[in-house]
Each structure stands twice: as C-alpha cells, then as structure tokens.
C-alpha cells in the first residue's frame with residue numbers, strides 16, 4: 171500500500187496529466203529533493219521557490235487569477251502564519267469582486283505534532299484555517315483519502331487548503347488507490363527517487379485512476395451506538411484504535427473522520443449524535459478557541475434535548491508551543507489515554 | 522526637507538506653487554545625487570537624460586491631446602467622487618488626482634483584453650487615470666463610490682477606486698498595502714508560459730515599498746533564467762498618509778533597490794505625461810522583447826491629500842500636472858483655451874449625469890452577504906450544511 175507521501179505524489183502526477191495542473195511549487199519542492207517529505211518527487215511541473223512564504227502564496231494567487239491550476243506548498247504550517255493576510259485575500263477575492271474572480275488554487279502544508287518536532291515543527295492550523303472565509307479546508311487521515319481529497323481540491327474552483335498530518339506521511343493505507351500497483355515494493359521502485367545521484371532518474375508512474383473524495387463529506391470509520399467521536403487527521407487514527415480496544419470491553423464507539431473542516435459534514439454528525447446522545451471531539455490544535463467548539467455549539471443548539479451527556483472537546487493545551495521533551499509534547503497534544511478515559515467518563519455520565 | 526509639510530496654504534497661485542515645488546523636488550534630487558556622486562546613480566542619469574531630451578514633439582499632437590483629454594476626464598471624475606463624499610452620499614473617498622500624467626499613459630499603452638495574452642494590471646487605489654484611459658466609463662466608478670448593487674467592480678462591497686474588471690485583466694484592487702506586488706508575479710508567470718508577450722504591470726505607493734511583498738517582487742521577478750515579464754512601478758508622492766519620504770527611506774531612489782537585483786530601472790517625472798509615456802513605452806517594449814522585468818519610479822503629486830479621512834482638500838503646494846501640461850500644449854498652440862474648457866465642461870456634465878443616474882440605482886440586499894463566498898454560489902453558510 172502507498173503511504174501518504176506516495177499517495178500525494180500519485181495524485182499530483184495524475185493531475186498534471188489529466189487535470190491541467192500546471193505548477194507544483196514551494197521550498198525544496200522541485201528536484202532533486204522533491205519536498206521535505208518527498209511528496210513531490212519526480213513531478214514534471216514541480217519547482218523550487220525562493221524561501222519566501224508570502225511570495226509562494228502570492229504566486230499561487232496570481233497563477234489562479236490568470237486561470238491556471240496550481241498547488242503551492244508551505245514547507246511546514248509553522249511558517250504559514252506570515253501569509254495569513256494573503257490567505258484572507260485569496261479567500262475574499264471572489265466575494266469582494268462580487269463573483270468576478272475565483273481563485274482555483276490549492277495550498278498544501280504539513281501540520282501537527284507527533285514527530286518530536288519541537289516548537290516550530292508541531293503547530294496545527296486547522297482551527298486557524300476555519301476562520302479564513304472563502305477557503306475549503308481538508309485534512310486526510312489515510313493515503314486513499316489524501317489522494318481523493320487532493321484531486322477534489324485541484325478540481326475545485328475555490329482556494330482549498332490541504333492539511334497534511336506530518337506524522338502520517340509514512341503511514342501506509344489499508345485500501346489500494348485505484349490504479350496503484352498491489353505490490354508495495356513495485357510501487358517503491360517505480361516512484362521513489364533513489365538515494366544518491368538522481369539527475370538521470372525518471373519515475374515510472376503507474377496508470378492511476380480518477381478517485382474523488384467529495385469535499386464536505388465525512389466518513390464513519392467505526393460504527394457504534396453509545397458515543398460519537400469526531401476527529402480528523404492524526405488523531406482520527408488514535409480514535410479508531412481506542413474504539414477497537416473498547417469494543418473488547420463492550421463499549422460501542424462510533425468514529426467519524428470529518429475529513430473536511432470547511433464545509434463540514436453536519437448531516438453525518440447530527441445523525442450520529444442523535445443516535446448516541448454523546449459526543450467527543452478530538453483534535454490537536456489549541457483549545458482556545460478551537461474549531462471543535464463550533465461543532466459543540468451546534469450540537470448543543472440543535473440536539474440539546476437528545477443529549478445524554480455534556481459534549482466534550484479534547485484539544486491541544488493552550489500554551490505557546492509544543493515543547494521538545496516527550497514529557498512536554500505528551501502533556502500538550504491529546505494522547506490516546508485521554509481519549510479513552512474521556513469516552514469512559516462520557517459513557518458513565520447520565521442526565 | 523519641506524516635504525514633511527503638506528499644507529493647504531492658499532496664498533500662492535497654483536502656477537507659483539508649481540514652480541516652488543519643482544525647485545524643492547529638484548533640490549531633493551540634487552541632495553541625493555551629491556550623496557551618491559561617486560557612484561553616479563544611473564537612475565538619476567536616466568531621469569536627467571530623459572528630461573533633457575524630452576519635448577512635446579516626440580509624440581504626435583493627436584496623442585498629446587488624447588492624453589490631456591483623458592487626464593481631464595479622470596480629474597473631473599475624481600473631483601466628482603469627492604463631491605459625492607462631501608454631499609454625504611458615500612462613506613469614504615480615496616483616489617488619484619495628481620497622478621494623471623503618469624496613470625493615463627499606462628492605460629493608453631497597455632495591451633487591453635482578458636486572459637494571459639493581454640496585459641494584467643495590478644493596480645492600487647490611485648489608478649482612476651489608468652482605468653479611464655483603458656475605457657472605463659465614469660458611471661461605473663461612481664457606482665462603486667456610491668456602493669450601488671450595479672457597481673461592476675464590487676457590487677457595493679468595497680471602497681472607491683477599488684476596481685476589478687476581469688474583461689480588461691484589471692486584478693482586484695485591495696486595501697492591504699503592497700500585496701499586488703506579489704500577486705503580479707503569478708500572472709506574469711502564467712503569461713510567460715503562454716508565450717504571447719503580454720506583461721503584468723504593477724503599481725503602488727512609495728511608503729508601501731517597505732512591505733515585504735515589494736521585496737518578494739524584486740526577488741522572484743529577477744531569478745536567473747527565470748525572469749518574469751513584469752513592469753514594476755512605484756508612484757512616489759513622498760507621502761505615506763502623514764509619514765514623509767525621509768521618515769522611511771534610506772535609499773536615494775526607490776528605483777535603486779531594483780538595481781541590486783539586476784533589474785533595469787529608472788526614475789521619471791510622473792507629472793510629465795510625455796516623459797512618462799516615452800519611458801513606459803520603452804520599458805514595456807523591453808519587457809515584451811526580453812521577457813525580463815523592468816522598474817520605473819514615477820515622482821507624482823498627491824493633490825487632495827491622502828483620502829477623505831484627511832479632508833480631501835486641494836493642496837496648493839504641489840505641481841498640478843493638468844495645469845502644467847495644459848500650459849505646454851497652449852504655448853505650442855496644439856490646443857486652444859476654448860477647446861480645453863469644452864473638454865472640462867463636457868466631462869463635468871457627463872459626471873453629473875452619471876451621478877444622478879447612479880443615485881437612482883439599487884443597492885445591495887442584506888441577503889446577498891452570502892453570495893459569492895464560493896464559486897457558482899455553492900452554499901457557504903454553515904447553518905445550511
């Protein structure tokens with residue numbers, strides 16, 4: 171199975187061949203490195219930019235304004251903050267021009283902790299992004315969704331932010347991407363750049379198929395009856411693990427992979443919470459204020475009388491950074507044990 | 522430096538003031554050239570060589586008269602916008618009176634049209650002269666000023682002079698200072714790929730060159746073997762709201778910064794439409810031919826202060842390019858007083874009529890706030906997800 175970095179690469183290759191993707195660019199995105207997570211290796215349209223995040227976002231806006239499709243990368247979301255006003259402008263251009271200029275651009279950036287990345291390689295951006303209107307914001311938790319969401323992002327006529335959970339870049343999927351060779355080794359030989367001199371290397375791209383994950387649609391990854399856990403990105407996998415473990419003790423957990431932060435799949439959350447009466451939201455962006463709070467607000471507004479317990483959010487602690495020592499990181503970003511005890515507490519709670 | 526004072530001293534005649542300001546600007550140039558004598562700033566040399574060779578004769582009379590006509594039209598429109606503000610029919614005015622001699626030639630010379638085979642215009646909020654020269658009608662600017670639903674640029678959503686006209690590749694004017702310098706890189710990149718010799722033209726103010734996006738523009742436009750077809754311009758009116766040029770700039774000319782990136786660069790008197798026209802033509806031709814960037818700093822006036830926030834009053838101590846150019850054309854007998862007067866009155870009537878019409882047009886509805894968040898009006902209201 172492809173890992174997420176390979177899935178992204180395959181999606182970009184499919185798009186440059188079939189979706190008129192003209193440019194994939196960012197710091198170290200082009201040859202020889204092909205991105206710090208190797209997600210852009212071997213592409214025809216990839217190129218290295220100056221070390222200038224504002225320049226990267228501006229360039230993408232201009233390319234989109236001229237009508238071409240592009241994917242721009244910010245090397246780590248920790249360095250996207252000086253572009254926020256450009257992201258604002260990219261998101262408000264269509265609105266400010268009363269529908270005249272849409273900007274079909276995709277920005278991808280690695281997010282989150284989990285690789286002992288210390289302060290400046292551990293930031294999250296999903297909650298920040300939820301406040302930048304005019305953007306669609308997606309965050310896959312597995313390679314197949316990464317492939318399908320990226321194709322949808324590139325096809326979308328709006329700006330789309332594609333958040334890559336950096337700790338999942340090397341994690342393999344459980345399902346084949348349509349067109350992906352079944353043999354993992356074969357895939358590796360065909361599309362991973364060799365160590366050492368790459369100047370003559372050319373990838374041998376598999377014949378990938380179009381596979382789209384609709385933006386705005388979540389996915390139920392575990393079916394259950396007693397509680398709904400909504401998560402996305404890296405923490406979705408932790409939620410799945412906890413659900414599997416609790417199953418053994420006869421606790422039935424429904425897990426929703428939200429996949430899209432905006433627009434989000436309210437229908438899926440509503441149906442699930444109406445059934446279970448209990449909800450826990452899990453993500454690693456900081457807790458004040460967190461996108462999960464918006465979801466909880468909506469749960470309370472629309473499902474108040476069906477709730478059996480107070481909705482709960484587990485998110486990153488409201489401190490300035492994620493410290494390097496494991497004691498610091500683990501105390502800052504949500505851990506599996508916290509998710510498990512929160513579920514058990516919620517299940518015990520009675521109105 | 523006397524530039525730290527924009528007063529509205531009414532005692533001097535406009536002409537006398539023009540002379541005074543001209544001397545002041547000259548002395549500024551002199552002072553900086555003295556500082557830099559050893560290096561012999563070629564920006565100054567270029568500026569000098571243009572002004573020493575400049576003459577009306579370099580352009581056909583027809584073009585000269587066309588420029589004056591458009592300059593007057595733009596001024597009349599801006600003065601009408603200010604009157605609309607004064608009458609309480611708009612909330613805010615900002616615009617470009619004083620930049621006509623520079624802005625009009627840009628609009629005349631641009632390759633007008635939609636898409637990568639035509640020039641892209643990344644303008645800021647003082648570019649009515651360029652838009653008028655490109656054929657925008659007065660009423661559309663007035664609709665924007667009066668936040669009508671019929672305002673084709675923003676549908677009543679944004680300030681005066683925040684134009685957007687995709688049919689002419691007029692990229693949306695936005696309020697955050699300087700961002701257009703970065704965005705222009707992207708259209709230039711796409712134009713280069715299309716290979717049709719179209720260019721991206723970006724304008725902005727002197728104070729705004731301190732923003733990082735201006736530096737981004739110089740860096741990205743000049744990468745070796747990856748140069749971009751972009752005309753980078755700065756309208757230097759020596760002011761950023763109330764901050765004087767000397768209060769911000771250590772460089773002699775802003776144009777000098779481009780030279781550090783091996784970008785061809787020059788300074789022009791933006792109060793002289795002939796000098797501006799010739800310089801713009803030369804640089805546009807160069808960019809189309811070579812695919813490389815070029816830079817022009819134009820010294821311009823700011824005739825009604827920064828915006829309505831500072832009163833939008835006529836300043837008396839800066840050159841008025843309409844006056845000086847009219848006088849030149851009159852002295853060479855290229856146009857008569859009567860003809861000039863007719864131009865003014867014709868446009869004044871047009872502007873007044875347009876205002877009366879725009880006043881009767883509809884305004885945006887409250888429900889429309891959700892329109893155009895996403896393309897094709899896809900729902901963006903979370904209450905309806």
Ligand SMILES: Cc1ncc(C[n+]2csc(CCOP(=O)(O)OP(=O)(O)O)c2C)c(N)n1
Pocket residue numbers: 647696697698699725726727728729730756758760761762827
């Ligand atoms: C990023 C940003 N900062 C501050 C402002 C407020 N502001 C509006 S115009 C202006 C001065 C701009 O001066 P300059 O670039 O010289 O242009 P001019 O107005 O003189 O033409 C400022 C500070 C803004 N609009 N955007």
Ligand SMILES: [Mg+2]
Pocket residue numbers: 726727728756757758759760761762
């Ligand atoms: Mg200025």
